[in-house]
Amino acid sequence: MAAVSELRPRHRDAEIRWPRRQGDGIHIGVNAVTIRPGTLDDWPAATRLFEFAFGHRSSDEVLAAWSGEIGDSMVVATDTGSVVGQTMDLPMTTTVPGGAQLTGRGISLVAVAPTHRRRGLLRAMFTEQHKRIAASGVPLALLTASEASIYGRFGYGAATIESRVRIDRRLAKMHAGVPDPGGVRVVSVAEATELVPAIYERWQALTPGAQVRPKAMLDRYLANADKPGSTPPYAIVHRDGYALFARRTKDNEGIARVFEFRAVTADAHAALWRILLSLDLVTYVEAVQSPEDPLQYMLTDSRLVEVDEREDALWVRIMDVPAALEARTYSADLDVVVEVRDGFLDAGGTFALTVADGKARCVRTEAPAQVSLDLAVLGSLYLGAHRARVLAAAHRLWAKDSETLRVFDLAFQTDRAAEMGWGF
Template sequence: MSEFHVRAVAEGEQRACLDVLSQSLHGKPASDEVWAKMAPSWPAAGKFAAFDDHGTPVGITSSFEVELTVPGGQKLVTAAVDGVGVRADWTRRGILTSMMAAQLEDLAARGVPLAALHASEAVIYGRFGYGAATFCRGVSVERPRAQLRDGVGREGVVRFVTPAEAVERVPALYNRFEGTRPGFVSRPAGWWPGFFDRVVTGDDGYRVAVHSGPDGDDGFVVYQTIDTRDRQAPERGALLDIRELHAATPQAWAGLWRFLLSIDLVSAVAGRGRPLDEPLAELLTDPRAVNTTEVIDDLWLRLVDVFAALRARSYGTAEPVVLEVHDKQLPGNDGRYVVGPDGVERTATEADLRLDVATLSSLYLGHGLFGDLALSGRVEVLDEAAVARADALFHTARTPWCGTFF
């Protein structure tokens, strides 16, 4: 059986590694044209790969640095893990485990406190210390039935921008939204070519509209029109499928939704990945026009430095609790932490609650309850009164949401 070794990716090896990732996800190798657009978003830095005896990559894990907003508003450097895959003829040999270990050890050595990813399969990443930390929902709004309440969304104007204008203007506009809620991530310069520019300048018909309020541009939406007509229903309107919608103010958010729901010859407006607490139904005279089509895990988080991560976020009002954390990949995180409104410290005091790093990671941004995870056996309760205190300490007023794919 051929052996493999894991090491950092060197300059010039990125395209071959991207092809491994594409193949593992049942895609095609990148054409010269696609690679020209992708290359700025795929530097060698932050990548580890498994290579066979001939130096050919057979597995890849990739990351780049972003800033993630944590409860209280502080932004922590986070490794955005944007590509993990193993070639089909090399699976079940420990390659993924070896690559993830190399990546985590590198992040810990460099002092990166968090790592985050969007999981292709929900069963993979828990064993590496990741937990589902934000969730999102899919929505579908029945267009003819969706009448907006009087005065909703009328405080600004919406205009289309060309793909070239979108590429030039939207990145600066997005920077106005950073830090608005836990889970939100920055979009560094390298993110845009591969995840935004390639979409809006491509052949799939995406349109970009920008909302302007009293202080200038303050929101944008990217959407695609899908023809839903057939022989049985030739009169059926189109489906507007939202790829992303972001707004700096409630007025801009309402104005963008007013715009979408006012477009003629449309039967429905739909979007995936929307915040769980988005009050869309409250815009309408008939809230039943809004349907939730799915609720699904979104951002998976991994506390690489538990102490630094816990100290960076704010907490609610409750008596402190002592958490005992276990981390089999990074044992330096093992230990007890006293968490309270005034901060976090390591302690030798007896634990109130015991949990692994994946469970703590899933609770870190404020989604979920210690009590629920205690019922499922993921939190070991040593002091029953501590459960309610922990929930009060970690709860956030706004539901965490990421809103960015990588």
């Protein structure tokens, strides 16, 4: 392997001729580092690097589930034959506001060896990968971010909001009017594996941001739920919802950690929470919720839903602005010219966006912009989780006047909170 000192310090200083093809590989001028398509032969080294980067070990089942997904999507960086960086992408279908199902690619396995960081390898791999994704014509690229400061420069915006909450179950009481619909059964994990996919599918079709989930990924999820110190997963199922959880003890307190809760109806939501909040020998129930989860309003003491952490979960990069904006629905009619800046590839431009009779039309135009924003900001607005007026107050979005901003803000609102379906 080339000594680190032999590597050029920064790609901008290194006069890289941006990816040019040589044979089946793509070579850049950072000494011996080669960016090329990955193959299954690279998989063991890639997973080792990923585990090293994140400081955890994945089970054989998880690795097998992932290796089945890589196809020809992996891009690796090698230095004298050793893998020193990688990224891959999975096919992903996602619900957008209004219920349309949009195809995209979900970026995953991103890591660069600590010996090769901050020399432009991620940027070089991402450039190659995203050019391929753009050429495939899918309107969206998705990812989850280890750090919030990395992906905005590549046009990704945080597009969902998740809160990790903790409820002291012993004190929780429901308001008198909250129904007690019943209909919940305790089932084995094997039975849950049979029942969950159909309920998830109905929930996914309703929920902006939620992705179709391949069966192997549910199995992976259940295998991975078994964290050190926790019990194996338990499942409770209603005909319109389910909760998957594990239990552990910390400081003599019993904790039930709900790692997946999906309810298609308000009755299923109430029925499942009534059971979770009546688990004997459990002090705290932990769960992940969207900001619009009704639980806090169902309890006589809303403060019992304590937020431990707020996370961004799903990030969106719009690869094709007209296709993505025409696919979703809006809460108000619009007739606006939007300038979108893409500092990474060439998805940006100036677009006339009109919404009338429930149908959106988005075409390139030469007309002067009335709203201007980075592609990453449009990604944050796209699923409805973030508000245009708040981003304008943060100086991340410009509108020509307050009426333009008011209508733009209103139009992008949705009637169901965006949520990520599964982590990838």
